[in-house]
Amino acid sequence: MKIFAHRGYTKKGDAENTLEAFESAVAEKMCIELDVRLTKDGVPIVFHDASLKRMTNNNLKLADINYGELKDIKMKTGEAIPSLKETLELVNGRTLLLIELKTAKKGFTNHRLEKAVIEILKDYSGEYMLQAFNYFTVKYCKRKLKRIKTGRLSSNHYGSGYCGDFVNYKLKHLDGKKVEKFRKKGIEVYGWTGDDGNTGKSLEKAVLLGLDGIIL
Structure with missing residues (x-):
């Protein structure tokens, strides 16, 4: 089972989604989950x-900020x-990345973020996966990157529709029945905890359900 550091490993005091938190995750031998958005001038930012x-x-x-302006802004x-x-x-390929594209959760997108991310990833030789809440984002990414695992995020329910190679479900709402449903379709199942639950119990549940990975 893959274990992902949620927005990097922050237990040493590093801010989430920073290079410091990602380096700490690598040191802890964890995979990394991270989020990507666009600046005003179209630069993908974590x-x-x-x-x-x-x-x-x-x-x-x-x-509303250009990349040049953002470089002068620091975390608290x-x-x-x-x-x-x-x-x-x-x-640099030292661990698996799970990259969430922060498009709107529902509805059509202009694929501006997707295109910018894919353009950068084409030169990356390390292992990565892509995920999003948005159906159209997942579909677009899978069409463009056929060999890359691409999946759909869900909070507390999952309707019909395309979800790619895996579904990433909020752990507290996952049960054996849901896992079995996706398994029968050949879809991998991951769980994410957010800010609820303790690490030990979350890991125990993930193991009992036989998940492919968990984001802690």
Whole structure:
């Protein structure tokens, strides 16, 4: 079972989704889950929220800032906000990456983020997987990157429709029946914990369910 550090390994005090947190994850021999958004000028940045408010002392939205301006903004704990390119250069194939594309959860997208991410990934030789909540994002990425595992995120339910090679379900809502349903379709099953539950119990449940991976 693959174990992913959620937005990097932050238990040493590093801010989430930073090069420091990713280096710590590599040192802990963990896979890495991370999030990607676009700046105003179309540069893929590793950052979870649409707004900078929670992680920095700035209230702007990432989509309203050019990459050059963003380089001058630091996390509250002092780290820089990395680009996807910088992150790939740091990891350099040392561990598996699970990259979430932060498109709208529902509805059509213009595939601007997807195209920018795929363009950067074409030169990356390390192992990675792609995921998103959005059906159209998953479908687009799988069509463009046929050999790359691509999957769909879900919180507490999963309707009909395409989910690619795997589904990544919120762990507290996963049970044996759901896992079996996807297994019969040849779909891998992952679980994510968010901020709830303790690590030990989450790992125990993931093992009992026979998950392919867990994001802690």
